Amino acid sequence: MVETESDEILRNADTEDVSLLVVGDPYGATTHTDIVLRARALGIPTRIVHNASIMNAVGACGLQLYNFGQTVSLVFFTDSWRPDSFYDRIRENADLGMHTLVLLDIKVKEQSEENLARGRKIYEPPRYMSIPQAVSQLVEVEDSLKAGTLAPESTLAIALSRVGGGPDERIVAGTLAELLAQPPEVYGEPLHSLIVVGKRLHHLEVEYAERFAVNRETWRDVAGRVYGCALD
Structure with missing residues (x-):
């Protein structure tokens, strides 16, 4: 609705209060x-109440923002669509020694191509x-490009799940190869995010994240x- 029916959200907002609650920061x-720009164009006053977001909550793993x-x-890769444009962004960060936050795909209220073509409002089960x-x-993209930015045995990464300080929060650190070898249950329930660690790594970041490491000696x-x- 946010993406396709924003006009409906703003309907009557010039005469009554309308609130849009979102996950993360607006x-x-x-x-x-x-939506804010549309409201302003219509002369509708807006007020933003900021919220906790993965963009700042990633600091829970010990890496500095x-x-x-x-x-x-x-x-999500498919049989016919396996985009690798993200790799260039990770490589640009890596060249500067910076960490990369990787946001993982969410498929909610998605329609199959057949149902979409037939106009049937039948939705696929959610996927995270x-x-x-x-x-x-x-690793698949690294194997294809062979640029060395995401070498599995020598690239450190940190996996995060349900970051927010709750009892189901999970943080797991290790090389990409180590993270790939862990059973899925180690990472807890979605939503998941991943950090590719940059070379501008401070010893305090290493020491803090060490407590989450699959293998502290390897880390x-x-x-x-x-x-x-x-x-x-």
Whole structure:
């Protein structure tokens, strides 16, 4: 509705109060910015109440927010569509030593091509990309491009699930190869996000995230040997 029926959201908003409650921060998506612009064009006053978002909650893993570069989205691969444009953004961040927050795909209220073509409002079951699937897709693209940015054995990453301080929050750190080898239940319930760790890695970031590591010795070894992080 937010994407296709924004006019309905704004209907009567010039004479009564209308609220739109979103997951994350309202300005975390261009769709919400578009609604604000539409309201302003109609002379409708707006007020934004900011909210917790994965964009700042990722700090729970110990990586400093000012060391993050561009955020990228990773979509579900299909048999005929396997886009790799995200790789360039990760590589640009990596060249600067910056961490990359990877937002994993969500499929909710999606229609099959057949139902869409026939105009039938029948929706597919919700799907949420998991950490193993995300890492598998990253490794697949690395195998194809062979650029070295996401080498599985020497690239550190941190998986996050339901970040927000609740009892079901999960954080798991390791190399991409280690994360791929973990059983799905290790990562908890969705929503999941993934961080590709950049080379501008501070020893305090290493030490903080170490408590979440699949293997602490491997985590410290790669951080020191590959990332050049000076550790005691």
